Amino acid sequence: MTTWRPDPAQLRRPAYLSLAEQFARAIQEGKLSNGQRLPTHRNLADELSLSVQTVSRAYDELIRRGLVSGEIGRGSFVQTQAKEPEPPYLPERLGELIDLSILKPVCEQLHLQKMRGAFAWLAENLPSSSALSFRPNMVFPRHRNVAAEWLARCGLEISPLNVSLTNGATSAMTVALMSVAPPGSTIATEAVSHHTLVPLSTYLGIHLEGLPIDHDGMIPGALDEACRKGVIRAIFLQPSVINPKATLMSEARRAALAEVARRHDIAIIENDILGPLVDAGLKPVAAFAPERTLYITSFTKITVPGLRIGYLAAPDRYVAAVANRHLVSNWMATPAIAEIATHWVSDGTAIELVDWQRRALAARHAIAAEALGNLDYHSHPQSLHIWLPLPEGHTEEGFVSQARLRGVAIAPGSSFRTSDLGWRPAVRISLGSTTEQELRQGLGIVASLAMGNPEALLLAI
Known part of the structure; x- marks a missing residue:
């Protein structure tokens, strides 16, 4: 003391x-x-x-x-010496380790061939503006029109003038946060949220307040209470399966959160990077509160990781702020990659890869159901991962360490925690980052650890 x-x-x-x-x-x-x-x-x-x-x-x-x-x-x-947050995934795959820690879509030789073909097409069709211009308004008007078509697939009707192209979802998140929350302000999010949001808020000088969640996501009453007690500038939501618990928020809950946000006049940042991959047919939160929601989607998790392009759709009140913040933080998205994304959306390749990914994930989830047996875990048919609450007696640190000793890397659940409210130790397990054979082997090891004696596990560390 x-x-x-x-x-x-x-x-x-x-x-x-x-x-x-x-x-x-x-x-x-x-x-x-x-x-x-x-x-x-x-x-x-x-x-x-x-x-x-x-x-x-x-x-x-x-x-x-x-x-x-x-x-x-x-x-x-x-803590007088600065400490950088550790990522929930391995920085690189080492030796024969089965890496189930990093969230990736399922990829096969098909995806490499598609990208090689795209670059070959680009070599013949690259517009001079994409190669020679420094001015975003010279490069992106055509891309914004196509982006609006893709956003319609996500359930969002919006003018191309309200769309910004970014280098993926992380860039869009950064711009969105900078646009709605000045340094020193407070953003509310789910008690278990995006792992990048915690350090990103720190770097931007934004206070992050994790709110209670249930099986349907953020609880509207908790948001209302937080807004009444303090000055909340915005909420960050991941309603469609990409959240750590792989929860698909109901339309009723989306509408209720939108109503609370409207009542307190706060902004909403909706991270929906799986977009049309999730086939539930639910409206995005942005459809319930279009005047205050900044909507994010991207291609890296649903087509090919190298297609690092995202769309940030903003309401009129934030369009100028988004454009300015994007200019000072990124200037503009990489034009050559934007050309490929627009080409793939226009010729049907993008939705073809999304449909392929949905089928591939169905096979991965079948493997998980077989390997994990009666273990209680959270998932969704289109989630790229599962969330495994640890059985009584297990610690995250011990469980992750023991899995690593046995050749499997998994992400500790605490990397995604923004609040201690209702917290239970857990791990996130990626389903798309390895071959099916490796996935089956890795999940078998995880299952044996989860069903084993936690006392023996602790002694083995």
Whole structure:
């Protein structure tokens, strides 16, 4: 426990930020040293006559600045040396390791042939504007028209003038966040969300608040309460299967969240990178709140990973902001790759590959059902992954480490956690990143670990 304590007389509104500033100064002045444990949220709240939520927000702000690290079950500790977040996947595949950690579509020789053919076509058909122009408005009008056609397949009717082409979904996420949330503001998301969102929000100076979820995704009442208690600028949603738990949000829930957002006048960022791959026929959230939703979709997870192009559709109120943020962060999407995407959408190759992927995933899910037996896991017929809550007694760190020792890489569920609310240790397992034979072998190893004795597992680490 630390000997230094913040001075309640120096607290100013907003109290959480003032409290965080006191801690930051104490760390900078050496009054708190690296590794020192901070008071618990409850104890400090009682000591300063503040709410636990205020202290929690102050600690979250310190974590965002890289001054404090939080460890579930242990507490919060001063961290004077910056620590980069670890990705949930392996940086590269090593030796004979079966890598089920990185989310990829199923790919075979067909996909390589398609890309080679696309580049051959491009060599003969590349427009001069795509090779020689620096001006996005000279390059992309035709691509935006085709993008609007593809977005219609995703259930979204929008003018081409409201569409920006980006270098994939991560670029679109960055631009969308910058467009709706200035530094210091708060974004709400599901308690289990996109693994990139956590560090990205940190780098952009945005506070991330994870909200409770159920089997249908974010709970509208929880969003309404968060908006009433604090200043929420936007929500980030992944309603269609790409979320870590592979949940497909119902249309009723989408409409309810859209209504809460409209009531509190907040923006919505909808990440729908599987687009037409999910054949449920549900309207996107953007269809229920078109005036405030920034909608993201892309091709890398549903056609070929190398086709790094995404579409960011924005309502009129955000079009200028999106264009400006995209210019300063990316300037423009890579024209040559945009040419291939437009060509594939126009000649039917893109939807052909989407349909192929859907059939391939059906076979992968059949393998998973057979290999995992009676284990309780979450999936969807068009999900690229499964979410496996760990049986009682297992720890994520131990489970992932033991799987790695046995030649299988999987992603720890904590990489996707934005809140401790209702948290249960889990792992995410990719179905598309290996051959069917390797997938069957890897899932067999995971199943044997999950059904084994957790005490024996811990002793083996």
